[in-house]
Amino acid sequence: MTMFAPSLLAALDWHTFLFLLFALLACGFAAAVVFTSNVVRMAFYLTLSLSSTAGLFFLADAEFVGAMQFMIYVGGTLVLLIFGVMLTAQSRFVQMKTNAGEWVLAAIVGSALLVLLARTALMNPDWRNPREDRNQVAVVESQTATAIGQALTGVRTDRLDASDSTLAGGMSGYLLPFEIASVHLLVVLIGAGYLARAKRRAASSSETSA
Amino acid sequence: MIDFLGSPVTVSHYMIVGAVLFVCGVLCMATKRNVLGILMGIELVLNGANVNFVAFGSNLLRERNLGLDGQLMALFVIVLAAAEAAVALAIALNFYNNHTSIDVDTADELKG
Numbered sequence: 001m002t003m004f005a006p007s008l009l010a011a012l013d014w015h016t017f018l019f020l021l022f023a024l025l026a027c028g029f030a031a032a033v034v035f036t037s038n039v040v041r042m043a044f045y046l047t048l049s050l051s052s053t054a055g056l057f058f059l060a061d062a063e064f065v066g067a068m069q070f071m072i073y074v075g076g077t078l079v080l081l082i083f084g085v086m087l088t089a090q091s092r093f094v095q096m097k098t099n100a101g102e103w104v105l106a107a108i109v110g111s112a113l114l115v116l117l118a119r120t121a122l123m124n125p126d127w128r129n130p131r132e133d134r135n136q137v138a139v140v141e142s143q144t145a146t147a148i149g150q151a152l153t154g155v156r157t158d159r160l161d162a163s164d165s166t167l168a169g170g171m172s173g174y175l176l177p178f179e180i181a182s183v184h185l186l187v188v189l190i191g192a193g194y195l196a197r198a199k200r201r202a203a204s205s206s207e208t209s210a
Numbered sequence: 211m212i213d214f215l216g217s218p219v220t221v222s223h224y225m226i227v228g229a230v231l232f233v234c235g236v237l238c239m240a241t242k243r244n245v246l247g248i249l250m251g252i253e254l255v256l257n258g259a260n261v262n263f264v265a266f267g268s269n270l271l272r273e274r275n276l277g278l279d280g281q282l283m284a285l286f287v288i289v290l291a292a293a294e295a296a297v298a299l300a301i302a303l304n305f306y307n308n309h310t311s312i313d314v315d316t317a318d319e320l321k322g
Contacts, residue, residue: 019223026231030230034241062264065284068288080296081246081250097243156278158278184293195304196304
């Protein structure tokens with residue numbers, strides 16, 4: 001540890017370092033999900049990848065979204081997926097390998113898509129250049145829970161000083177999508193409950209009628 | 211090396227992470243034989259899109275940004291992904307109960 005002089009630690013930009021750490025974890029575990037053939041391990045690697053993505057959200061000043069990513073995605077959706085994995089993990093289904101021809105085709109398509117997306121990401125100078133005064137951005141800007149709650153009930157408190165009258169019509173908040181999402185969740189609840197109901201076996205009903 | 215660790219994070223950094231997650235999800239959907247593996251690919255795709263939304267809405271990365279719009283889009287994507295995962299899992303478990311196989315290659319007949 002003596003080779004890590006204090007000046008090296010002070011010269012580190014901790015935001016960049018933590019971003020690189022979480023980004024490598026997220027991308028690495030996502031690649032592990034692709035390349036492993038054991039479905040139980042895929043579920044665990046996906047959990048780690050999505051947790052690292054929540055860390056990335058926290059570093060981008062989106063506290064509420066990061067917390068919701070942990071609660072809803074990791075703590076809800078992935079637990080549901082792990083339930084599904086455990087219910088269907090017969091010994092012959094735990095490891096299922098894809099044949100090599102499909103891997104070659106997938107590698108070609110995947111690398112082409114990745115090159116296209118990376119070139120698009122680096123294309124725009126507005127996206128490539130960092131913000132000059134990023135050290136003066138207040139921490140209070142990242143505490144978005146109240147603002148998101150108020151936006152979901154119809155009041156955009158972050159855009160109160162919008163001066164452009166043509167844009168002001170769109171500042172009406174997210175009340176309608178909130179209601180639509182609520183009704184959508186109700187429909188999904190009923191639908192999934194109906195699909196997963198216990199079905200009466202045909203053999204027992206014929207025995208009782210005989 | 212120190213200079214690379216000291217360069218500030220931009221929207222492009224986040225977009226490349228989002229692109230890698232998206233491509234991993236697409237590869238997962240294309241190559242996995244397990245139905246649950248395909249569902250995990252769908253989750254990765256949606257997460258790649260979420261990283262992009264949050265990056266565009268971030269106040270720390272750009273001065274002129276989407277603001278709360280990006281974060282609210284990401285929230286709605288999370289909610290809808292949870293709902294879709296629940297229904298897809300119900301379908302997958304129904305298929306498993308009827309055919310005793312979770313291999314997607316055995317789902318090759320259209321009659322119930």
